[in-house]
Amino acid sequence: MRMTFRWFGTGFDSVPLRYIAQIPGLHGVITTLYDKQAGETWERSRIRSLKDDCAEYGLALDGIESVNVHDAIKSGLPSRDEYIEAYIATLEALGEEGVDLVCYNFMPVFDWTRSDLAKRRPDGSTVLAYDQAVIDSLAPDLMAESVGRGSGGFALPGWEPERMARIRELFELYRDVDAERLFANLVYFLDAIMPTCRRYGIRMAIHPDDPAWPVFGLPRVVTGEESLLRLMRAVDDPHNGVTLCTGSLGSNPGNDIVGTIRALEGRVHFAHVRNLRHEAPGKFEEAAHLSADGSFDMYAFMKALYDTGFSGPIRPDHGRTIWDERAMPGYGLYDRALGCAYLSGLWEAIGKASRG
Numbered sequence: 001m002r003m004t005f006r007w008f009g010t011g012f013d014s015v016p017l018r019y020i021a022q023i024p025g026l027h028g029v030i031t032t033l034y035d036k037q038a039g040e041t042w043e044r045s046r047i048r049s050l051k052d053d054c055a056e057y058g059l060a061l062d063g064i065e066s067v068n069v070h071d072a073i074k075s076g077l078p079s080r081d082e083y084i085e086a087y088i089a090t091l092e093a094l095g096e097e098g099v100d101l102v103c104y105n106f107m108p109v110f111d112w113t114r115s116d117l118a119k120r121r122p123d124g125s126t127v128l129a130y131d132q133a134v135i136d137s138l139a140p141d142l143m144a145e146s147v148g149r150g151s152g153g154f155a156l157p158g159w160e161p162e163r164m165a166r167i168r169e170l171f172e173l174y175r176d177v178d179a180e181r182l183f184a185n186l187v188y189f190l191d192a193i194m195p196t197c198r199r200y201g202i203r204m205a206i207h208p209d210d211p212a213w214p215v216f217g218l219p220r221v222v223t224g225e226e227s228l229l230r231l232m233r234a235v236d237d238p239h240n241g242v243t244l245c246t247g248s249l250g251s252n253p254g255n256d257i258v259g260t261i262r263a264l265e266g267r268v269h270f271a272h273v274r275n276l277r278h279e280a281p282g283k284f285e286e287a288a289h290l291s292a293d294g295s296f297d298m299y300a301f302m303k304a305l306y307d308t309g310f311s312g313p314i315r316p317d318h319g320r321t322i323w324d325e326r327a328m329p330g331y332g333l334y335d336r337a338l339g340c341a342y343l344s345g346l347w348e349a350i351g352k353a354s355r356g
């Protein structure tokens, strides 16, 4: 594996690259052109300057998270073919610059959903939290407003104000899209981009739905092992792979993440490894990365990745906000840097133990 850190780019991220470069054992960053809306084509020159920014601090550009997929593609509008062309042009620009990993999601309207962006824990740290009862009591447009208010002034990934302003219109788009149609639209999209991915060696890594069940009545198709394997079979090309996000899959305690990692051997191209604390069905809060702080056995996840020969980028995910840091919820420096050190430690120990 290669240890990486998500970075939103100069002007968007509170954490400068020069700090990220000081995290021990870091190979590179996972980043994006954060000002690009879904459907826009990325210019090669901007990708090159992103790469140069990273190289200045000795960091590789290990992948893009995300090249977002336009709702016309997800909902299957006739205009989807134009948007797919634009997506392909972006993949070509990335491929020309040697970028070979793209994370994306296929969630309608919203990306990840949380009911609280700063739930206070007894030690004074704050975390992202989810409570289905709170979500059920909120209309989707109020949800978007409350996420905006809780973001501390940062633009949150997946909750772009430009899109959220059109939320009713977006919901309308999906009125007749059930899970089967959404899945078919995903397969249509992947079939269309696979030749470009093969030409440039770009590995697509779909991010699971978060949480791993339908919210606000919108369909979800990437919720666990069965749906992931179905997708791998439907587009049976190694360039069609997965972002193994333990926090998203693990939102459903019924998901056997270790089993899923093993079942997806060879198709896990990227890993987000984080911990959650389950409180009740449909109710959880995020935790520090250590097993002891949450509900997950983090060692078991890392061991399964190790045993299946995982060699892609891995990153800690959503940290707690600690030490009075002012940062985008989940994306401060401190707790994620602790996460990097911990996950690197587990990997070193697993490697040494397995070599005897």
Ligand code: DNO
Pocket (backbone or CB within 6 Å): 065, 066, 103, 104, 105, 111, 112, 157, 158, 207, 318, 330
């Ligand atoms: C949340 C992230 C997601 C993820 C996208 C991938 O913090 O894990 O926003 O980047 O779903 O497209």
